[in-house]
Amino acid sequence: MKMSGGVEWALHCCVVLTASHTPVSAAKLAELHDVSSSYLAKQLQALARAGLIHSVQGKSGGYVLTRAPESITLLDVVRAVDGPGPSFVCTEIRQRGPFATPADACTTPCPVSRAMWAAEDAWHQALAAVTIADLARDVDATSGPEALVGIQAWLTGGA
Amino acid sequence: MKMSGGVEWALHCCVVLTASHTPVSAAKLAELHDVSSSYLAKQLQALARAGLIHSVQGKSGGYVLTRAPESITLLDVVRAVDGPGPSFVCTEIRQRGPFATPADACTTPCPVSRAMWAAEDAWHQALAAVTIADLARDVDATSGPEALVGIQAWLTGGA
DNA sequence: TATACTCGGACACAACGAGTCTGAGTAACG
DNA sequence: CGTTACTCAGACTCGTTGTGTCCGAGTATA
Numbered sequence: 001m002k003m004s005g006g007v008e009w010a011l012h013c014c015v016v017l018t019a020s021h022t023p024v025s026a027a028k029l030a031e032l033h034d035v036s037s038s039y040l041a042k043q044l045q046a047l048a049r050a051g052l053i054h055s056v057q058g059k060s061g062g063y064v065l066t067r068a069p070e071s072i073t074l075l076d077v078v079r080a081v082d083g084p085g086p087s088f089v090c091t092e093i094r095q096r097g098p099f100a101t102p103a104d105a106c107t108t109p110c111p112v113s114r115a116m117w118a119a120e121d122a123w124h125q126a127l128a129a130v131t132i133a134d135l136a137r138d139v140d141a142t143s144g145p146e147a148l149v150g151i152q153a154w155l156t157g158g159a
Numbered sequence: 160m161k162m163s164g165g166v167e168w169a170l171h172c173c174v175v176l177t178a179s180h181t182p183v184s185a186a187k188l189a190e191l192h193d194v195s196s197s198y199l200a201k202q203l204q205a206l207a208r209a210g211l212i213h214s215v216q217g218k219s220g221g222y223v224l225t226r227a228p229e230s231i232t233l234l235d236v237v238r239a240v241d242g243p244g245p246s247f248v249c250t251e252i253r254q255r256g257p258f259a260t261p262a263d264a265c266t267t268p269c270p271v272s273r274a275m276w277a278a279e280d281a282w283h284q285a286l287a288a289v290t291i292a293d294l295a296r297d298v299d300a301t302s303g304p305e306a307l308v309g310i311q312a313w314l315t316g317g318a
Numbered sequence: 319t320a321t322a323c324t325c326g327g328a329c330a331c332a333a334c335g336a337g338t339c340t341g342a343g344t345a346a347c348g
Numbered sequence: 349c350g351t352t353a354c355t356c357a358g359a360c361t362c363g364t365t366g367t368g369t370c371c372g373a374g375t376a377t378a
Contacts, residue, residue: 001241002365003160004335005250011271012252025355034255039337045357058345061355074274082160091164093171094302096193099310101302111297112170115233119285126278138270143253143260151258161334163366184324198368204326217376220324 003082006043009035010081011074011135013044017053018069018136019152023062028155043081050080069133075124077132088116162241165202168194169240170233170294172203176212177228177295178311182221187314202240209239228292234283236291247275 013029026044030037044063047053052072053063065072090113094101109117140148172188185203189196203222206212211231212222224231249272253260268276299307 001160001162001237001246002244002335003246003248005248006336007247007275008250008252008271011275015271023355027355032256032258033252034259035252036337038339041356042337042358048356055356056345057343057355057357059347059352059354060345063356074278078160085161087160087162088166089162089164091167093167093192093194097191098313099191099306100193101306105302108301111294111301112167112174114297115286115289115294116166116170119233119282119289122285123278123282126281127274130274130278135270135274138273142267142270143264147258147260154257161366165367182324186324195368197370200325201327201368207325214325215376216324216326216374218321218323218378219376222325 001087003078006039006046007078007081009033009040010043010047010077011132013040013063014047014052014065014069014072014077014132015135015139016148016151016155017063017065018132019148020155021064022156023056023060023064024155025062028062032151032154046081047077050076052076052080065132069136070131072132073128074130074132074135075127078127086117086120088113088120090116160246162237165198165205166237166240168192168199169202169206169236170291172199172222173206173211173224173228173231173236173291174294174298175307175310175314176222176224177291178307179314180223181315182215182219182223183314184221187221191310191313205240206236209235211235211239224291228295229290231291232287233289233291233294234286237286245276245279247272247279249275 012033016029016032017024026041027037029044030040033040044053044055048055048063051066054066055061055063090110092106092110094110095103095106108114136148171192175188175191176183185200186196188203189199192199203212207214207222210225213225214220214222249269251265251269253269254262254265295307
């Protein structure tokens with residue numbers, strides 16, 4: 001039960017992209033967070049495939065958020081980077097072995113998977129309740145409002 | 160974000176152990192579920208290490224639940240088999256790169272990890288709200304009460 | 319006391335994630 | 349309009365974790 005480490009990078013990148021309405025290259029984002037640019041590119045591609053960010057090619061290209069930060073939830077980012085499939089997969093153990101339940105009697109999921117999926121739903125709902133905009137607001141509150149504007153200047157500026 | 164498949168086996172085994180107050184060997188549990196006995200043994204060892212089940216050695220040995228099924232939650236089993244660590248690990252990205260937040264200013268977790276951990280807490284609470292006894296009751300309700308008693312007879316009997 | 323059956327940990331194999339690299343495409347610039 | 353330099357996108361390699369198996373230590377039984 002280990003989440004892909006790229007989720008953290010992707011979330012921070014989304015927060016940073018909130019501060020800039022012009023394309024930001026993957027290299028800049030990687031340097032800002034001091035992580036491998038090649039690997040971060042992979043996470044950004046996943047976000048682009050999911051339609052959360054838009055990629056702009058060319059000399060001054062990069063990535064831009066497609067939607068408003070208020071309409072991007074953490075669940076969107078997690079599912080995009082970490083995969084949409086459920087973490088718990090039911091292999092239908094009850095249909096195997098000497099006491100196998102006949103397949104036609106398995107109209108409803110088995111109690112075990114029901115409980116596991118209910119817990120997973122709770123996790124999903126908690127993630128869906130928080131948006132990128134909420135995170136950006138929290139960052140402003142903890143690190144001070146000057147942090148994001150400084151980053152924005154650094155992103156658009158050259159150095 | 161993929162959960163260990165052994166969790167499903169462990170949960171089903173706990174439900175089955177509810178029906179028998181005498182030790183059940185790993186081989187019997189494996190045959191009942193039609194899974195590898197060697198690998199199932201590993202999951203049962205994890206449960207034993209966590210103190211959820213007690214191992215009895217010797218000729219007619221096996222595993223028995225240590226506590227009442229009502230006091231064993233799904234969270235206990237998941238943490239025992241899948242590992243107790245959190246699924247989301249914060250690598251403190253904010254302390255790296257040109258705009259690194261100084262370490263002494265990081266008294267509270269960063270907003271990203273706060274949100275992720277809150278979601279994980281929701282998942283934990285949902286798992287902790289369900290017990291093995293609840294699952295056994297559900298199995299009785301769906302498969303009929305004769306299922307578990309039949310399994311119990313098969314476990315204690317020879318064949 | 320001998321025995322046969324049990325669990326327990328140590329040992330290979332496979333799959334997924336992590337990380338890197340080179341190539342295709344496009345906007346800017348001379 | 350051609351060149352150029354910069355961008356993203358996909359294919360490739362490596363390490364780690366999970367999966368599956370095996371043999372040895374220990375104990376209740378006969």
